[in-house]
Amino acid sequence: MNSSGSTKERILGAAEVLFAQRGFDGASLRQLTTAAGVNLAAVNYHFGSKDKLVEQVFRRRLDALNASRLTALAKVAGAADTTLEDVLDAYIRPALDLSHDGSGSLFMRVLARAFAEHDDTLRQFLSANYGHVMRQFTAEFARLLPQLSKPELYWRIDLVTGALTHAMSGFGMIQRQKDVSENAHREETARHLIRFAVAGLSHP
Amino acid sequence: MNSSGSTKERILGAAEVLFAQRGFDGASLRQLTTAAGVNLAAVNYHFGSKDKLVEQVFRRRLDALNASRLTALAKVAGAADTTLEDVLDAYIRPALDLSHDGSGSLFMRVLARAFAEHDDTLRQFLSANYGHVMRQFTAEFARLLPQLSKPELYWRIDLVTGALTHAMSGFGMIQRQKDVSENAHREETARHLIRFAVAGLSHP
DNA sequence: GGTCGGTTCAAACGATCGTTTGAGGATACG
DNA sequence: CGTATCCTCAAACGATCGTTTGAACCGACC
CATH class of the missing domain: 1.10.10.60 (Homeodomain-like)
Structure with a gap:
């Protein structure tokens, strides 16, 4: 094969x-x-063992995802003219790129499935290995949204992440048309996600 | 036991x-x-068989969820003074109620896992058995958001559903404190979700 | 040519899976 | 009491699982 x-x-x-x-x-x-x-x-x-293979499947993709996210974030973080869209783009686009890289849009389904299956194990793994990425993004969101309390900000980032995961996994009602290229679909997803996230993050 | x-x-x-x-x-x-x-x-x-048991586990909860959603929707749909919050409440609260009914907040994890596992099978099952519920909610959302095109509305409802599923499944950063009652946590989740969804649905 | 670490191979291991079987218990009705 | 119906039980079935084994293969180096 x-x-x-x-x-x-x-x-x-x-x-x-x-x-x-x-x-x-x-x-x-x-x-x-x-x-x-x-x-x-x-x-x-x-x-x-099979379990260690599972872990390697995760590491290979997540390392790339988080490196890509941090690179994108570093280009916009801390600047005086940084917009919410910039940070969200750094957060969302590497994930969408990943979701159709290599073996098609499969890895995010793997991740979504893993979230459901391994529960605390995976959560701890993600937190231990990639928590610093979320911390950097959270800090930058906090800088751009100073009016939000920390719990309030956490909640909103959480809900954005849920929408992102959902959209990337390809569940839901929105199905890609066969005559739409993968790039075009990804662009449309990113556009809807970012506008949705901006509204959800910055509302009073 | x-x-x-x-x-x-x-x-x-x-x-x-x-x-x-x-x-x-x-x-x-x-x-x-x-x-x-x-x-x-x-x-x-x-x-x-085991497969039919799985199906029954779904039916028992989903029948209750959708009946509860439709009842709540019927109380607010079509009225002149209906707000977006009303419809979202009818959409979200039965789901949150379900998520800690009976055997604790387990069923939504079952559902989230099933989304990841059965893919097309479950999607078709949900669409065939409960599609009319989504259709009624979509129609009411469309009535309250006449400025949105149909594809635009579908996208936004999809992203709201993603945030809802994420929040209900208990993934993400937000962990319930041990000294917070289940009711209080559910209220807080509903409040954040609805405000987030209103912003995400109605932004220009 | 000989040998040695790294790799692949077919075959088998014990464990566990979903399912089936046939005997037996429980209850209700004549 | 007889028996018919529904249900429960211990035991076994064949299939498939992750893993292990030991021999065979292979290019590199002496």
Whole structure:
């Protein structure tokens, strides 16, 4: 099937697809290794266990996402003329880019599924490894929205994140038309999200 | 363990808890029947299969949720002095009530997980069985927001739903304090959600 | 050529899964 | 009492799971 890259990378690629389609429990190592065109034992040889493979699937994408977010944030943070749209763009666009990078728009489904499945485990993992990213964005939002108390700001960022996750996962009523390119759909999603988020964040 | 109600109801109750905690694949019928205090074969006897049990878990809660939503909507829909807050309250509050009804705030996790797992299957199920509810709410939103085009309105309702789902599932940064009662937390969530949604729906 | 670490392979391991079976208990009605 | 119906039970079924094993392959280096 997939015949490019090292065995490790072929496994990671097939894992992302199958985990998104069938879930972590639902996707078996036999399906996975068959799709990747590698031997069944390769997963345990290269990753140690199925659980560690799951963790690697996350790390590979989340590292890229958060690095991209921080880079984008650094370009606009702290400036005198920074707008809410700028910061939201830095927050949203890398996520939307990620959601159709590589294996299509699958990773966000993996993430959404993981949120539902691993509960506290994943939450702690995200908080420990990527909490500083949220902290930097929160600080910049706080600078641009000084009238909001901290709890109020947390709530609003939380709701924005919910809308973002929902939109990225492709649930909901809005289905992409077949004749709309992926780029165009992503642009439309980003546009709606940012306008929605600006309104939700800055209302009195 | 659970010793009240019929065997069928004990199974449904235990299933809701375990599906939320471990997922549909992760929760085995042996764990489930042990927790419910019934025999292993009781699931297949009363429900036919594990899949049909999953469907019943959904129906029981979703029927109540949608009935509650429609009742609340009927009280405010079509009136001359209806506000956006009224309709949003009818949309949001039954969901928040459901999320901590009975077995605690577990069902929404079940639903969020199901969204991630069953993808098209669940989407079609929801659309076929409860699509008319969304249609009625959309019509009322359209009446109160005549300046919005249909695609624009769909997008905004979608993003509101994302924020609602996110908040109900208990993900995100906002964690309930231990000294805050469930009712107080639900009120706070509803208040933030409605204000956020009003801003996101009605912005120019 | 020989050998050695890294990798792939087919095969098997024990565990656990959803489901089925057939015997037995419980209750109601004649 | 007889029996018909609904339900529960322990036990087993075949299938599939993640993981392990030990042999075979392979390019690099002496």
